[in-house]
Amino acid sequence: xxxxxxxxxxxxxxxxxxxxxxxxxxxxxxxxxxxxxxxxxxxxxxxxxxxxxxxxxxxxxxxxxxxxxxxxxxxxxxxxxxxxxxxxxxxxxxxxxxxxxxxxxxxxxxxxxxxxxxxxxxxxxxxxxxxxxxxxxxxxxxxxxxxxxxxxxxxxxxxxxxxxxxxxxxxxxxxxxxxxxxxxxxxxxxxxxxxxxxxxxxxxxxxxxxxxxxxxxxxxxxxxxxxxxxxxxxxxxxxxxxxxxx
Amino acid sequence: xxxxxxxxxxxxxxxxxxxxxxxxxxxxxxxxxxxxxxxxxxxxxxxxxxxxxxxxxxxxxxxxxxxxxxxxxxxxxxxxxxxxxxxxxxxxxxxxxxxxxxxxxxxxxxxxxxxxxxxxxxxxxxxxxxxxxxxxxxxxxxxxxxxxxxxxxxxxxxxxxxxxxxxxxxxxxxxxxxxxxxxxxxxxxxxxxxxxxxxxxxxxxxxxxxxxxxxxxxxxxxxxxxxxxxxxxxxxxxxxxxxxxxxxxxxxxxxxxxxxxxxxxxxxxxxxxxxxxxxxxxxxxxxxxxxxxxxxxxxxxxxxxxxxx
Numbered sequence: 001x002x003x004x005x006x007x008x009x010x011x012x013x014x015x016x017x018x019x020x021x022x023x024x025x026x027x028x029x030x031x032x033x034x035x036x037x038x039x040x041x042x043x044x045x046x047x048x049x050x051x052x053x054x055x056x057x058x059x060x061x062x063x064x065x066x067x068x069x070x071x072x073x074x075x076x077x078x079x080x081x082x083x084x085x086x087x088x089x090x091x092x093x094x095x096x097x098x099x100x101x102x103x104x105x106x107x108x109x110x111x112x113x114x115x116x117x118x119x120x121x122x123x124x125x126x127x128x129x130x131x132x133x134x135x136x137x138x139x140x141x142x143x144x145x146x147x148x149x150x151x152x153x154x155x156x157x158x159x160x161x162x163x164x165x166x167x168x169x170x171x172x173x174x175x176x177x178x179x180x181x182x183x184x185x186x187x188x189x190x191x192x193x194x195x196x197x198x199x200x201x202x203x204x205x206x207x208x209x210x211x212x213x214x215x216x217x218x219x220x221x222x223x224x225x226x227x228x229x230x231x232x233x234x235x236x237x238x239x240x241x242x243x244x245x246x
Numbered sequence: 247x248x249x250x251x252x253x254x255x256x257x258x259x260x261x262x263x264x265x266x267x268x269x270x271x272x273x274x275x276x277x278x279x280x281x282x283x284x285x286x287x288x289x290x291x292x293x294x295x296x297x298x299x300x301x302x303x304x305x306x307x308x309x310x311x312x313x314x315x316x317x318x319x320x321x322x323x324x325x326x327x328x329x330x331x332x333x334x335x336x337x338x339x340x341x342x343x344x345x346x347x348x349x350x351x352x353x354x355x356x357x358x359x360x361x362x363x364x365x366x367x368x369x370x371x372x373x374x375x376x377x378x379x380x381x382x383x384x385x386x387x388x389x390x391x392x393x394x395x396x397x398x399x400x401x402x403x404x405x406x407x408x409x410x411x412x413x414x415x416x417x418x419x420x421x422x423x424x425x426x427x428x429x430x431x432x433x434x435x436x437x438x439x440x441x442x443x444x445x446x447x448x449x450x451x452x453x454x455x456x457x458x459x460x461x462x463x464x465x466x467x468x469x470x471x472x473x474x475x476x477x478x479x480x481x482x483x484x485x486x487x488x489x490x491x492x493x494x495x496x497x498x499x500x501x502x503x504x505x506x507x508x509x510x511x512x513x514x515x516x517x518x519x520x521x522x523x524x525x526x527x528x529x530x531x532x533x534x535x536x537x538x539x540x541x542x543x544x545x546x547x548x549x550x551x552x553x554x555x
Contacts, residue, residue, distance in 0.1 A: 003260075003285060003320055003407055003438070006364040008329040017360040024353070079345055085309035087345040091361045092333035242308060242328035 008092040011101070018098075018105035022076055026109055029075050033113060037120055048128045065117075065140075069110060069147040073155045076106035082240065083159050089240075096237040103152045103233055110148055114141060139215070139222045146225035153232025157239055258321040260285040260408055260440035261306065265315035268301050268464075275301045277464040278315065283442055285320075287471075288434070288454050291444040292544040293461035299444035300340050302461070303410045306442075307332055319408060333362065336401030340412040342393040347386025351379050351396055355403075362404035370403035376429050390417030398426060402433055411443040415450060423450060430454070448541040455540055460547040468547040472540075479543045480518055483534040484510045484525060493528045496521060500549070513538060513546040 080088045089095060155161045209217065238244065261283035268276040276298045283289045291299045304310040306317055308328045317324040319331045346354055355374075359365040374381065377395035388396065394417045401409060414430075415423045431454060434441065445451060458475060460468040470478060485508055492501060492512075501512035510530070514521045522532050538546065 005320060005330070005407065006333045006362065006404065008333040009361050009363055013360060013363075017357065021357055025348070079348065081345060085304050085307075089309055090307055090332060090337055090339075091358075092329050092331075093361060094329050243325050244311070 006092075011097060014093050014098065014101045015104060018101040019108055022102065022105040022109060025079055026075060030113075033116075037117075041120070041124065044124050044128070048124075065114075065144060066147050069144040070151040072110050072148055073103075073106060073152040074161075076102065076109075076152075077155055082156060095240045095242050099156060099237045099240055100233070103149070103156075106152070107145060107148055110144065111141065114144055139218050142219070142222040142226055146222060146229040149226070149229025149233050153229065153234075153236045155236075156233065157236030258285075259283055259318075260287065261289075261317070261319055261442060263302070263305070263315065263317040266302070266305060266312050266317055267314040268298075268305060268310055268312045274464050275310075276305070276312070279461075279464070279466045281317075281459060281466060282469065283440060283457065285440055286438060287457045288441040288451075289443065289457040289459060290448060290451060290455040290540065290544070291442060291459045291461060292448060292548065293444070294548065296463075297461040298464040299461055300412050301464075303337070303412050303442065303444070306410060307335060307337060333364075334407045335410055336404065336406035336408070337410045338394075338397045338401050338412060338414045340416070342390045342397075342417055344385050344393065344397075347384065350382055350384050351388075352381035354385055354396070355381070355399065358400050359403070364406075365404045367403075369405065370399060373399040373403055373429070377426075391419060391422050394418055395422070395426065398429070402430075405433075405437045405439075407439060409439055409441045409443075411441065411445075413445055414443060415445065415447055423447075427451065427454070448544050449539065452540050458540060458544055458547070460544060462548065467550070475540070475543050476537055477517065479513060479515050479538050479546050480521065481511065481513050481536045481538050481542070482521070482525065482532055484512070485531040485533055486510050487529050490529055493524050496524050500546070509533075513542065515546060515550055 080086055082088075088098065091098060093101075154164060158164050212220075259282045261281055263279050263281040266276055266279040266281075267274070279298070279302065281302065291302065293299050301310055305312055306319060306324055308324050308331070311325070319334055322331050322334075324331050344354070346357065349357065355370060359367070359370065373379075377399055379392075379396055379399060383392075385393070385396065394414070398414070401411070415426060418426055427450060433439070434454070441454075443451065443455070448455075456472045458468070458470055458472075459466060488508075490510075496514055496516065501510055503510055514525075518535060522535070525532055
């Protein structure tokens with residue numbers, strides 16, 4: 001007996017659809033982003049008017065943007081119940097591929113937001129008449145991508161990612177407090193960091209690092225982070241793979 | 247790549263599970279289940295709540311991963327060839343809620359259609375009209391019945407060779423139920439489809455179903471075609487002496503005594519001639535034998551499964 005079997009969709013179709021549906025799911029975030037840009041534009045406009053705009057462009061601190069990239073996956077995936085028999089997993093697509101496609105779609109929109117932000121900042125710096133505005137360099141895009149991948153990997157690979165995020169933040173704070181509390185005596189931290197072998201290794205590394213060209217000093221850590229991000233997503237995807245056994 | 251591929255599956259069941267077992271923590275949800283659903287069959291899976299009906303369907307979609315055994319759909323392993331298997335399936339889950347409830351019906355249909363190269367847009371439109379779907383309404387604002395009707399469109403519009411329907415009429419009012427089943431019957435007449443359906447309203451699908459499987463606490467206790475049911479489960483009307491007891495080897499399920507006290511009615515499982523002979527040797531006189539409805543048969547087999555150790 002013959003039966004007519006249906007084909008599964010091709011990867012290009014899956015990618016295109018994920019880019020489209022993720023865009024639709026991020027409308028709320030896009031509106032919030034546009035509102036923030038509008039408020040910033042008004043505030044900076046006033047500053048430009050009074051000739052105090054330089055304050056806005058001399059910051060070298062991109063931690064906030066990095067943090068946004070890290071938590072952005074929570075917006076991309078908030079509709080999907082990843083560790084349950086959810087709608088997403090009923091689709092006729094290889095699950096790891098589906099996961100990569102959606103991570104890619106989120107990245108596309110993160111990069112669009114990033115480019116819009118850079119263009120916005122560039123436009124404002126031109127308007128302010130500043131000679132050398134602080135514009136995000138190309139490798140900032142790599143860093144943002146790396147943090148986004150890391151956030152995606154954590155979100156997709158862990159059943160309770162928020163708990164892990166908060167737990168990790170708690171541990172870091174505790175370590176910071178501990179370090180401050182122990183700063184007055186010869187405690188384990190100091191003893192460890194002041195061993196001659198470690199000190200000379202750190203010095204050798206620092207001097208070698210300083211001999212590198214400036215772009216390499218920025219690019220290498222970003223690329224390393226990118227690799228870590230990719231590996232995290234890959235590990236997370238393996239948890240959802242079709243052929244993963246119990 | 248073509249949207250469809252002709253495949254010779256002579257002798258291959260549409261659905262087959264081989265000692266399929268599934269656990270939720272320490273609880274055994276499926277215990278060595280060996281389902282066989284022939285191609286083109288309309289298979290009703292009956293069982294009490296928690297018997298494992300939904301778990302079987304989820305295993306076929308690889309939504310739940312078995313801890314032992316395996317399953318095949320049209321000869322394709324559900325784990326190794328998951329995407330291909332899911333491309334053959336139209337699924338109506340037990341739950342009415344949809345993860346993408348923030349989309350409107352039209353957007354959800356468009357989203358799902360892009361994953362099925364065989365999606366028939368004209369047919370989807372026909373189904374939308376038949377099920378009275380308002381495309382502009384947000385999915386999470388739909389009532390249970392409306393959500394169920396939308397799920398029917400999503401499941402049928404790509405004309406899948408296999409339909410997995412988990413309590414498909416749940417949440418529908420009586421009128422909607424009858425309309426839905428009429429549309430389903432029309433769909434099955436048009437497109438060659440195998441159906442696996444779990445329902446507590448077996449009576450409604452009496453005219454459609456041709457196979458019955460009975461699950462009891464994760465075990466498949468019976469699996470019969472309609473013809474096998476006709477020769478295996480019967481309703482007997484008996485004349486019996488005052489202190490008559492049914493023979494222990496006969497599984498009497500729902501014996502009911504009439505007002506006069508001498509007439510008994512009951513359903514017995516077994517070959518009619520064997521049952522008749524055993525009843526006669528116990529002192530009962532068989533007055534009438536009739537076939538039972540699918541619902542009655544399912545109840546009998548369920549009771550039988552319960553009474554067995």
